[in-house]
Amino acid sequence: MPRVRVHQHVNPLATYFRKLPVEPIDFEKIFPHADRPLFLDVGCGRGRFIQKMAALDRNTNFLGLEIRQPLVDEANEIAAERGIENLHYEFCNATLAAETLFDNLPNNILKAVSIQFPDPWFKKRHAKRRMVKPKLAEVLTRLLRVDGAIFVQSDVEFLAEEMFEMFREQKVLSEVSLDENPFPVKTERELSVENRELPVWRKLFKKTAD
Numbered sequence: 001m002p003r004v005r006v007h008q009h010v011n012p013l014a015t016y017f018r019k020l021p022v023e024p025i026d027f028e029k030i031f032p033h034a035d036r037p038l039f040l041d042v043g044c045g046r047g048r049f050i051q052k053m054a055a056l057d058r059n060t061n062f063l064g065l066e067i068r069q070p071l072v073d074e075a076n077e078i079a080a081e082r083g084i085e086n087l088h089y090e091f092c093n094a095t096l097a098a099e100t101l102f103d104n105l106p107n108n109i110l111k112a113v114s115i116q117f118p119d120p121w122f123k124k125r126h127a128k129r130r131m132v133k134p135k136l137a138e139v140l141t142r143l144l145r146v147d148g149a150i151f152v153q154s155d156v157e158f159l160a161e162e163m164f165e166m167f168r169e170q171k172v173l174s175e176v177s178l179d180e181n182p183f184p185v186k187t188e189r190e191l192s193v194e195n196r197e198l199p200v201w202r203k204l205f206k207k208t209a210d
Contacts, residue, residue: 009119010067013129017067017093024103030088031061037111038063042094042140043118043131045187047075052185054079054087060111061086065094065101095131098139110143113150117189120159130159137166141173144207151182153202155193160201173205 010017027034037060041050044064054062064087066072072091079087092101118131132152140150150167154160167173181190182204193200 011129012067012093012095012131018096020093020097022092022097022100025063025090025101025105027061027104027106030063032085033061035106035109036061036086038105038109039112039114040110040140041065041114041116042098042136043067043115044075044089045189046071047078047089049114049116049185049187051075051079051082051084051087053183054084055082056184058086061109062088064089065092065098067091067093095133095136098136102139102143105143108145110145111148113140113144113148114183115150115152115163116187117154117193118159118163120154120156122156130162132163132166134166134169137163137170141167141170141205141207146207146210148207150205150207151202152205153181153190153200155189155198155200157199157201160203164201164203167203167205170205172207172209174208176204176206178202178204 039050039053039060039062041064044050044066047064050062050064064075066089069091072089075089115132121127121129144150152163152167154163168175190200
Protein backbone atom coordinates (compact mmCIF):
# COMPACT_ATOMS: atom_id res chain seq x y z
CA MET A 1 0.00 0.00 0.00
CA PRO A 2 1.46 3.42 -0.97
CA ARG A 3 1.90 5.88 1.89
CA VAL A 4 -0.99 8.31 2.15
CA ARG A 5 0.02 11.96 1.77
CA VAL A 6 -0.92 14.41 4.54
CA HIS A 7 0.13 17.81 5.83
CA GLN A 8 2.96 17.46 8.32
CA HIS A 9 1.47 20.06 10.66
CA VAL A 10 -2.14 20.28 11.81
CA ASN A 11 -3.43 23.12 13.98
CA PRO A 12 -5.41 21.36 16.75
CA LEU A 13 -7.11 24.64 17.65
CA ALA A 14 -8.61 25.13 14.19
CA THR A 15 -12.40 25.24 14.34
CA TYR A 16 -12.77 21.86 12.62
CA PHE A 17 -10.60 20.04 15.18
CA ARG A 18 -12.06 21.88 18.18
CA LYS A 19 -15.56 20.85 17.16
CA LEU A 20 -14.90 17.20 16.38
CA PRO A 21 -17.64 15.03 17.89
CA VAL A 22 -16.28 12.95 20.76
CA GLU A 23 -17.73 9.64 21.89
CA PRO A 24 -16.27 7.26 24.48
CA ILE A 25 -14.26 4.47 22.88
CA ASP A 26 -16.03 1.11 22.91
CA PHE A 27 -13.14 -1.12 23.97
CA GLU A 28 -15.25 -4.28 23.67
CA LYS A 29 -15.83 -3.41 20.01
CA ILE A 30 -12.26 -2.57 18.98
CA PHE A 31 -10.42 -5.35 20.84
CA PRO A 32 -11.39 -9.06 21.01
CA HIS A 33 -9.88 -9.17 24.51
CA ALA A 34 -10.69 -5.75 25.97
CA ASP A 35 -9.60 -6.69 29.50
CA ARG A 36 -5.94 -7.14 28.54
CA PRO A 37 -3.34 -4.50 29.51
CA LEU A 38 -3.40 -1.42 27.30
CA PHE A 39 -0.52 0.53 25.77
CA LEU A 40 -1.53 4.01 24.58
CA ASP A 41 0.49 5.99 22.01
CA VAL A 42 -0.61 9.65 21.93
CA GLY A 43 0.08 11.43 18.65
CA CYS A 44 0.98 8.18 16.92
CA GLY A 45 1.43 9.59 13.40
CA ARG A 46 1.48 6.73 10.89
CA GLY A 47 1.32 4.27 13.77
CA ARG A 48 4.26 2.11 12.75
CA PHE A 49 5.73 2.13 16.27
CA ILE A 50 2.75 0.47 17.94
CA GLN A 51 2.12 -1.69 14.88
CA LYS A 52 5.49 -3.32 15.46
CA MET A 53 4.99 -3.38 19.23
CA ALA A 54 1.60 -5.09 18.86
CA ALA A 55 3.09 -7.77 16.62
CA LEU A 56 5.74 -8.47 19.26
CA ASP A 57 3.36 -8.53 22.24
CA ARG A 58 0.03 -10.18 21.45
CA ASN A 59 -1.02 -10.19 25.11
CA THR A 60 -1.22 -6.39 25.27
CA ASN A 61 -3.69 -4.17 23.42
CA PHE A 62 -2.22 -1.16 21.61
CA LEU A 63 -4.17 2.02 20.90
CA GLY A 64 -2.91 4.98 18.89
CA LEU A 65 -4.46 8.45 18.97
CA GLU A 66 -3.89 10.72 15.97
CA ILE A 67 -5.38 14.00 14.73
CA ARG A 68 -4.83 13.35 11.01
CA GLN A 69 -7.67 11.09 9.87
CA PRO A 70 -6.04 9.79 6.66
CA LEU A 71 -3.19 8.37 8.76
CA VAL A 72 -5.67 6.70 11.11
CA ASP A 73 -7.62 5.14 8.25
CA GLU A 74 -4.42 3.90 6.61
CA ALA A 75 -3.05 2.46 9.86
CA ASN A 76 -6.30 0.61 10.66
CA GLU A 77 -6.38 -0.83 7.13
CA ILE A 78 -2.83 -2.14 7.52
CA ALA A 79 -3.63 -3.65 10.95
CA ALA A 80 -6.68 -5.41 9.48
CA GLU A 81 -4.76 -6.70 6.44
CA ARG A 82 -2.07 -8.14 8.70
CA GLY A 83 -4.52 -9.62 11.19
CA ILE A 84 -3.17 -7.69 14.17
CA GLU A 85 -6.25 -7.87 16.39
CA ASN A 86 -4.65 -6.23 19.43
CA LEU A 87 -4.11 -2.96 17.57
CA HIS A 88 -6.42 -0.02 16.88
CA TYR A 89 -6.11 3.64 15.93
CA GLU A 90 -8.54 6.42 16.83
CA PHE A 91 -9.01 9.73 15.02
CA CYS A 92 -9.32 12.50 17.60
CA ASN A 93 -7.92 15.68 19.06
CA ALA A 94 -6.31 14.01 22.06
CA THR A 95 -5.49 17.29 23.79
CA LEU A 96 -9.18 18.17 24.09
CA ALA A 97 -10.89 14.78 23.98
CA ALA A 98 -8.88 12.38 26.15
CA GLU A 99 -11.15 12.50 29.19
CA THR A 100 -14.31 11.71 27.22
CA LEU A 101 -12.62 9.12 25.00
CA PHE A 102 -11.75 6.99 28.01
CA ASP A 103 -15.07 7.12 29.87
CA ASN A 104 -15.50 3.39 29.14
CA LEU A 105 -11.92 2.34 29.85
CA PRO A 106 -11.95 -0.90 31.86
CA ASN A 107 -10.50 -0.43 35.31
CA ASN A 108 -6.80 -0.89 35.94
CA ILE A 109 -5.70 -1.83 32.41
CA LEU A 110 -3.73 1.22 31.19
CA LYS A 111 -0.18 0.04 31.78
CA ALA A 112 1.81 2.39 29.56
CA VAL A 113 1.57 5.68 27.67
CA SER A 114 4.04 7.00 25.11
CA ILE A 115 4.35 10.56 23.82
CA GLN A 116 7.13 10.74 21.26
CA PHE A 117 8.44 13.68 19.26
CA PRO A 118 5.28 15.81 19.17
CA ASP A 119 5.26 18.92 17.01
CA PRO A 120 7.13 21.65 18.97
CA TRP A 121 5.33 24.63 17.40
CA PHE A 122 8.45 26.74 17.82
CA LYS A 123 6.93 30.22 17.52
CA LYS A 124 5.79 31.73 20.80
CA ARG A 125 2.39 32.68 19.40
CA HIS A 126 1.83 29.04 18.41
CA ALA A 127 2.77 27.53 21.79
CA LYS A 128 -0.89 27.00 22.68
CA ARG A 129 -1.08 24.49 19.81
CA ARG A 130 1.30 22.05 21.51
CA MET A 131 -0.25 18.67 22.23
CA VAL A 132 0.74 18.15 25.85
CA LYS A 133 -1.16 20.44 28.21
CA PRO A 134 -1.57 20.23 32.02
CA LYS A 135 -5.08 18.78 31.62
CA LEU A 136 -3.87 15.98 29.34
CA ALA A 137 -1.05 15.15 31.77
CA GLU A 138 -3.57 15.01 34.61
CA VAL A 139 -6.01 12.78 32.70
CA LEU A 140 -3.35 10.33 31.56
CA THR A 141 -1.92 10.09 35.07
CA ARG A 142 -5.35 9.46 36.57
CA LEU A 143 -6.17 6.72 34.04
CA LEU A 144 -2.79 5.01 34.44
CA ARG A 145 -2.76 2.04 36.78
CA VAL A 146 -0.41 1.90 39.75
CA ASP A 147 2.96 0.53 38.55
CA GLY A 148 2.19 1.86 35.04
CA ALA A 149 4.52 4.23 33.19
CA ILE A 150 4.41 7.27 30.91
CA PHE A 151 7.31 7.58 28.45
CA VAL A 152 8.07 11.02 26.99
CA GLN A 153 10.79 11.93 24.50
CA SER A 154 11.69 14.72 22.09
CA ASP A 155 14.66 15.96 20.11
CA VAL A 156 13.72 19.55 21.02
CA GLU A 157 15.10 20.32 24.48
CA PHE A 158 12.77 23.14 25.50
CA LEU A 159 9.72 21.13 24.47
CA ALA A 160 10.97 18.05 26.31
CA GLU A 161 11.49 20.08 29.50
CA GLU A 162 8.06 21.66 29.13
CA MET A 163 6.42 18.24 28.93
CA PHE A 164 8.54 16.81 31.74
CA GLU A 165 7.46 19.63 34.03
CA MET A 166 3.78 18.91 33.43
CA PHE A 167 4.25 15.30 34.51
CA ARG A 168 6.45 16.30 37.45
CA GLU A 169 3.45 18.21 38.75
CA GLN A 170 1.54 14.93 39.05
CA LYS A 171 2.48 13.97 42.61
CA VAL A 172 1.79 10.24 42.18
CA LEU A 173 4.49 9.93 39.51
CA SER A 174 8.16 9.25 40.12
CA GLU A 175 10.72 10.33 37.51
CA VAL A 176 13.35 8.15 35.87
CA SER A 177 16.01 9.56 33.52
CA LEU A 178 16.87 7.45 30.50
CA ASP A 179 19.79 7.26 28.12
CA GLU A 180 18.03 4.85 25.77
CA ASN A 181 14.52 4.06 24.61
CA PRO A 182 13.21 1.31 26.95
CA PHE A 183 11.15 -0.37 24.21
CA PRO A 184 12.30 -2.86 21.55
CA VAL A 185 10.94 -0.61 18.77
CA LYS A 186 11.83 2.96 17.77
CA THR A 187 9.77 5.48 15.84
CA GLU A 188 10.81 6.62 12.37
CA ARG A 189 11.59 10.03 13.86
CA GLU A 190 13.82 8.57 16.56
CA LEU A 191 15.79 6.53 14.03
CA SER A 192 16.22 9.61 11.85
CA VAL A 193 17.50 11.69 14.78
CA GLU A 194 19.90 8.98 15.92
CA ASN A 195 21.24 8.48 12.40
CA ARG A 196 22.19 12.16 12.40
CA GLU A 197 23.78 11.71 15.85
CA LEU A 198 21.55 14.35 17.41
CA PRO A 199 20.50 14.30 21.08
CA VAL A 200 17.17 13.06 22.41
CA TRP A 201 15.73 14.03 25.80
CA ARG A 202 13.80 11.23 27.51
CA LYS A 203 12.01 10.57 30.78
CA LEU A 204 9.97 7.72 32.20
CA PHE A 205 7.34 8.56 34.81
CA LYS A 206 6.13 5.68 36.97
CA LYS A 207 2.88 5.78 38.93
CA THR A 208 3.46 4.88 42.56
CA ALA A 209 0.01 5.50 44.07
CA ASP A 210 -3.59 6.43 43.25
